[in-house]
Amino acid sequence: MSERTASCLCGNLKVVARGEPFDVYLCGCRDCQRKSGSSFTYAALYAESAVTIAGERRTYRRNGDSGRFIETHFCPTCGVTVFFHAEGLPGLVGIAAGCFADPDFTKPSRLYWASRHHHWLDLPASIAREDTQ
Ligand SMILES: [Zn+2]
Ligand SMILES: [Zn+2]
Numbered sequence: 001m002s003e004r005t006a007s008c009l010c011g012n013l014k015v016v017a018r019g020e021p022f023d024v025y026l027c028g029c030r031d032c033q034r035k036s037g038s039s040f041t042y043a044a045l046y047a048e049s050a051v052t053i054a055g056e057r058r059t060y061r062r063n064g065d066s067g068r069f070i071e072t073h074f075c076p077t078c079g080v081t082v083f084f085h086a087e088g089l090p091g092l093v094g095i096a097a098g099c100f101a102d103p104d105f106t107k108p109s110r111l112y113w114a115s116r117h118h119h120w121l122d123l124p125a126s127i128a129r130e131d132t133q
Pocket of ligand 2 (some may be wrong): 029063113
């Protein structure tokens with residue numbers, strides 16, 4: 001079974017994920033733009049049982065547009081968010097796919113909140129667009 005390690009910039013916070021992700025997607029909502037400092041987040045969902053987390057972390061909890069909570073977990077030293085939990089995704093852990101730093105990582109299936117993404121962003125037609133989430 002394949003095993004991949006997602007890491008923050010300084011290497012303190014690490015998440016080991018076993019097997020293939022349950023889903024991989026992009027989200028271009030405004031919160032994700034702010035969180036990433038970029039156009040969208042790139043996330044991989046794994047079953048809780050397929051993931052091992054190690055390292056010091058802090059948690060930021062907020063309510064999404066749906067009213068349900070999202071908790072992002074980040075390294076207190078370098079500030080990078082490596083993973084998250086969402087009330088709407090019970091039993092799953094979301095990993096910031098860029099933290100794998102693997103150019104061969106699984107392609108996203110869709111972009112959520114396409115209605116809010118940056119106007120210049122031109123994604124391949126094989127990535128579906130959803131106007132909301
Ligand atoms: Zn760090
Ligand atoms: Zn989002």
